[in-house]
Structures are given as structure tokens and as C-alpha cells.
Amino acid sequence: MKRLLVAATWCLLACACGGTIPSDGRIAVVPRPVSVVETEGVFRLAPGVVVACEAGDAVCGRAVAALDEVLRPIFGRGAAVRASGDGQQAQVFVVRDSALGPEAYRLTVAPECVRIEAGGPAGAFYAVQTLRQLIPAAALGAGNAAAVELPCATIEDAPRMGYRGAMLDVCRHFFTVEEVKAMLDLMALHKLNVFHWHLTDDQGWRIAIDRYPELTRVGSVRRRTLIGRDPGGEYDETCRYDETPHGGFYTKEQIRDVVAYAAERGITVIPEIEFPGHAVAALASCPWLSCTGEQYEVRQTWDIDDRVFCPGKETTFEFIEGVLAEVLELFPSEYIHIGGDECPMTFWQKCPHCAARMRSEGLTEWRQLQNYATARVERFLNAHGRRLIGWDEILEGDVTPTATIMSWRGAAGGVRAARQGNRAIMSPSEYCYLDYYQSEDRDAEPLAWGGYVSVAKSYSFDPFADLTPEQQRCIVGVQGNLWTEYIADWAHAQYMLLPRLAALAEVAWSPAGGAYDDFRSRMERMRREYDACGFRYAEHMFGE
Ligand code: TNX
Numbered sequence: 001m002k003r004l005l006v007a008a009t010w011c012l013l014a015c016a017c018g019g020t021i022p023s024d025g026r027i028a029v030v031p032r033p034v035s036v037v038e039t040e041g042v043f044r045l046a047p048g049v050v051v052a053c054e055a056g057d058a059v060c061g062r063a064v065a066a067l068d069e070v071l072r073p074i075f076g077r078g079a080a081v082r083a084s085g086d087g088q089q090a091q092v093f094v095v096r097d098s099a100l101g102p103e104a105y106r107l108t109v110a111p112e113c114v115r116i117e118a119g120g121p122a123g124a125f126y127a128v129q130t131l132r133q134l135i136p137a138a139a140l141g142a143g144n145a146a147a148v149e150l151p152c153a154t155i156e157d158a159p160r161m162g163y164r165g166a167m168l169d170v171c172r173h174f175f176t177v178e179e180v181k182a183m184l185d186l187m188a189l190h191k192l193n194v195f196h197w198h199l200t201d202d203q204g205w206r207i208a209i210d211r212y213p214e215l216t217r218v219g220s221v222r223r224r225t226l227i228g229r230d231p232g233g234e235y236d237e238t239c240r241y242d243e244t245p246h247g248g249f250y251t252k253e254q255i256r257d258v259v260a261y262a263a264e265r266g267i268t269v270i271p272e273i274e275f276p277g278h279a280v281a282a283l284a285s286c287p288w289l290s291c292t293g294e295q296y297e298v299r300q301t302w303d304i305d306d307r308v309f310c311p312g313k314e315t316t317f318e319f320i321e322g323v324l325a326e327v328l329e330l331f332p333s334e335y336i337h338i339g340g341d342e343c344p345m346t347f348w349q350k351c352p353h354c355a356a357r358m359r360s361e362g363l364t365e366w367r368q369l370q371n372y373a374t375a376r377v378e379r380f381l382n383a384h385g386r387r388l389i390g391w392d393e394i395l396e397g398d399v400t401p402t403a404t405i406m407s408w409r410g411a412a413g414g415v416r417a418a419r420q421g422n423r424a425i426m427s428p429s430e431y432c433y434l435d436y437y438q439s440e441d442r443d444a445e446p447l448a449w450g451g452y453v454s455v456a457k458s459y460s461f462d463p464f465a466d467l468t469p470e471q472q473r474c475i476v477g478v479q480g481n482l483w484t485e486y487i488a489d490w491a492h493a494q495y496m497l498l499p500r501l502a503a504l505a506e507v508a509w510s511p512a513g514g515a516y517d518d519f520r521s522r523m524e525r526m527r528r529e530y531d532a533c534g535f536r537y538a539e540h541m542f543g544e
Contacts, residue, residue, distance in 0.1 A: 020148070023148075029134075050092070052085070062124045066129070076143045096120075105119070116131075129189065141532040165427075170206050177254050202298075212286060224242060225246050276370060277305075312348070340391050367397045375398075395413055
């Protein structure tokens with residue numbers, strides 16, 4: 001009895017001080033790697049692990065930083081990782097292999113050491129994200145583990161698509177820099193590499209522009225917010241409002257901080273400045289930008305608004321180019337998103353400036369006025385070495401061959417774009433809209449925009465359907481979108497993002513032909529990662 005007690009005390013002590021945590025014995029990586037070959041044995045990873053590095057090499061620097069971030073919550077102490085030029089005492093070797101693509105990696109876990117070969121810093125970062133998923137789930141957040149065992153394997157991996165995106169709408173509801181960084185963390189975990197930041201819309205202008213301080217002084221706050229479902233234009237006394245003003249914007253310093261934070265995680269930030277529709281916050285700030293010059297309020301309801309920029313006036317183009325000049329200084333991304341969706345022409349049709357523009361440009365249809373405005377902004381962006389992205393509405397009429405189309409009203413826009421040789425990003429609402437309901441039982445869910453996108457539905461998306469191999473090359477990526485009309489806080493946002501974003505990440509990263517059941521079983525391990533990181537998620541897919 002006494003012996004037993006001593007043994008039990010020992011065990012408790014060992015656990016409290018952190019023992020070696022054995023391997024889960026199973027490899028469950030999301031998104032699914034190109035190839036996983038399991039081999040014999042386990043590798044024992046302990047605090048103070050030494051990484052053999054070539055001094056100053058960016059691949060190595062990225063691997064060490066990422067590894068430190070992964071191991072700190074497991075081992076707790078300060079330097080969980082130590083870089084060394086001396087291979088003698090190292091357990092982890094990081095090597096640049098220029099035969100691999102910039103995001104590709106090979107991860108070899110053997111009983112005596114771990115080897116990371118990567119084509120570039122992003123590849124090294126992704127190798128560590130994979131290694132993170134080999135760590136036993138019981139160790140996540142342990143804080144004081146003495147060591148952990150990883151199963152031995154050779155994993156070769158590279159993404160199927162170069163653009164793996166997620167969009168956050170910070171206009172309908174504002175999210176702080178800390179919350180945006182949490183979104184970037186969540187994306188990095190899934191090997192997503194493009195953060196599309198929806199920064200301007202009818203209900204709020206969220207980016208500081210020095211030339212036009214009124215955009216944030218006036219345009220970043222709305223007086224009140226419609227509660228409940230939007231009646232679609234029929235706003236009367238039955239509508240209820242939250243009378244608390246809602247606002248927020250990012251300073252240039254904050255934006256630079258977010259862009260740098262993203263870059264450290266292999267993520268490019270693409271800003272979206274909506275033009276010529278979804279403009280009410282801009283018009284409320286600078287009334288001279290609309291057709292009538294009337295003073296509007298920042299919008300308090302949702303859906304489509306008739307009040308848009310006036311493409312008849314030259315001053316409108318001076319404005320948008322002035323704004324974009326400052327945007328380009330903040331965002332080094334090749335792509336700049338100019339919106340272009342849902343732009344009614346009601347005001348244009350009554351506007352003398354727009355009529356004059358139609359005549360001087362020889363335009364015969366109103367739709368062509370949007371084409372004209374978009375092409376003009378594209379020339380400005382191209383002259384500064386950037387490319388334009390627009391929502392699929394910009395395909396109507398004459399789109400330039402150099403514009404990239406973001407297909408949201410189904411995949412048809414992307415298919416049409418690819419067939420005519422335009423690049424496209426696939427974000428069709430029926431697979432990629434993360435603001436839609438995720439369960440059939442709507443009453444059991446918080447109010448959502450509408451629609452129904454289950455995890456299985458997102459997972460089943462084939463971005464290359466109906467295209468020849470030649471046309472498929474025009475499809476540069478896949479993106480999940482989170483519009484936030486009915487999502488007022490970050491906890492709710494996470495609930496909508498996860499786990500559907502994981503399904504889309506696998507569509508964008510992994511070779512075609514994945515089986516949903518296999519994905520679901522691998523997601524059990526990812527779920528533990530969500531728990532350890534403190535991410536909220538919807539539970540529908542788990543344990544069904
Ligand atoms: C359509 S998608 C919009 C957004 C809304 C969204 C709601 C797109 C380009 N425009 O303004 O927030 O539907 O799902």
C-alpha cells in the first residue's frame with residue numbers, strides 16, 4: 001500500500017513538473033500534405049532544442065521564429081529554441097533547397113533528428129506548421145512538458161494554388177488590430193497566404209487617409225445600427241436600431257504593423273477600397289463625390305445602396321487616385337482590390353456629369369460607365385506596378401484583359417473570366433460564404449445573412465470544374481469571405497470561420513480528390529489545436 005502511494009505521488013509529481021508526452025501514434029495534418037510516408041520510431045523533442053542554421057539565412061530565421069512560437073506554450077520557458085551554426089549539438093536541421101518552390105517543403109522526422117528542407121521562408125514556416133500538428137495533442141498548452149514525442153515520417157508538400165485567401169469585412173462591424181492579428185494567426189495555422197481586408201463600405205470607412213481626414217473623422221462612425229433582419233429597402237417605423245454609435249478605423253501605423261505581422265507568417269494583405277459602389281461612408285464624408293452633392297449620413301442598414309460615386313466628375317478620379325496613392329504606400333501587395341460589386345446606376349441616369357461623360361467617351365450603355373471608371377483606376381494601378389482585382393460585376397460590359405476577377409455570384413464569373421483569358425479567384429457564395437448558416441437548423445444558430453454552407457459543402461468545392469487544363473491556369477486561387485452585417489464581435493466571427501475555413505484551406509492547398517470522411521477524422525486533431533489556441537469554432541462537424 002505504502003509502495004503504491006509513493007508511486008502515485010511520484011507520478012503526480014512527474015505530471016505536475018511535466019513528463020515526456022508520448023506520440024499520438026497517428027499523423028493527422030490539415031490541409032492534407034501531398035505525401036506522407038510514416039516510418040519507424042519516434043523523435044524526442046525537448047526544451048532548448050538546438051537548430052542548426054546558416055547565419056543570416058531567411059529560411060532558417062523563419063523556421064526558428066516559427067518553432068519558438070509553437071514550442072513556447074508546450075515547454076513554457078523562455079528560449080525553447082536555440083539557433084546554432086554548429087551542427088554538432090543540433091537536433092533540428094534547416095536547409096534551403098532551391099529546387100523546391102518558395103512555399104514547398106520536405107519535413108523528415110527521424111529518431112535522431114528533424115530535417116526541414118524548404119524552397120523559401122514561407123516553405124520553412126509551413127514545415128513548422130506541419131510539425132506542430134505532429135506534436136501529441138495532450139501536450140498542447142501543457143506549459144511545462146519535459147519532452148514530447150513525434151511520430152517519424154517523411155512529408156513532402158507544396159500548395160496546389162498560389163492564392164489561398166480569407167476576407168474579413170471590418171466595415172459592417174469593426175475589428176481591432178489584436179483581433180485582426182488573431183485572424184492572421186488562424187489563417188497561418190491553415191497555410192492560407194492572402195488576407196483580403198475589406199476596408200471601405202457604405203457603413204464605415206476604416207483606413208486613415210492623410211489627404212482626406214474627413215473620411216475617418218466622419219466616415220468611420222455610424223450613428224446607429226439596424227438590428228434584426230434587413231427588410232431590403234423597406235425601412236419604416238417597425239425597424240429597430242441599436243442607438244449606440246458604432247465606429248473605428250486603423251491608423252497608418254497600425255496598418256503597417258498588421259502588414260508586417262502578416263508577412264512574418266507568409267501572408268500578403270490585399271486591401272479593398274470599394275469603387276464605384278458601396279460608397280455611402282465616403283460620400284457622407286465628402287459630399288462632392290456623389291452625383292447630387294447632397295449631405296448623407298453613414299449608412300445604418302444593410303444591402304445594396306443607390307448612392308454611389310459619380311464617374312462623371314473629374315474630381316471623383318482625383319479623389320480615388322489620391323486615396324490609392326496612399327494605399328499603395330502602405331500595402332506592398334501586387335494586387336489591389338477595388339470592389340466593383342453591386343453598383344446601381346439610378347443616380348448616374350439622372351446626372352448631367354454622367355451624361356456628359358457618356359457622350360465624350362462615346363458610351364452607349366450605362367453599364368459601360370462602370371467599365372470606364374474601372375479601366376481608368378486600373379491604368380493608375382498598372383502605372384504603379386500593381387494589378388487590379390474586382391468582384392465579378394466588372395466582367396459585365398467590357399473588362400480589360402489584365403483585370404483579375406473575384407467570382408462570388410457562383411463560379412460562373414470565374415469560369416467566364418478564365419475562358420476569355422482573365423485571371424480569376426474563386427469565391428462562389430454557395431461554397432465560400434462564411435457569413436451563411438452552417439447548419440440546416442437555422443433556429444439553433446445566431447442570425448445570419450441567409451444561405452446555407454455546411455463544412456461538407458465547402459469541402460466539396462472544385463475550383464477547376466468546367467475548365468480545360470489551359471483555362472484552369474487562369475484560376476489563381478480560392479477564398480473564403482466573412483461579411484459581418486450580423487457578426488458584431490470576434491468570438492462570433494471565429495464561430496463562423498471555423499471549421500469551414502479549414503475545408504476551404506484544404507481545397508486550396510491539397511491535391512484534388514480528398515475524401516470528406518478522412519478530412520473529418522484529421523480535423524479531430526485540428527480541433528485540439530483550436531482549443532489550445534483559444535479559437536472558437538462551430539461543433540457541428542465534430543463527433544457526428
Ligand atoms: C454581397 S459579395 C456583397 C456584400 C454583402 C454580402 C452578404 C459582395 C461582393 N457583395 O456587400 O455583405 O453579399 O453575404
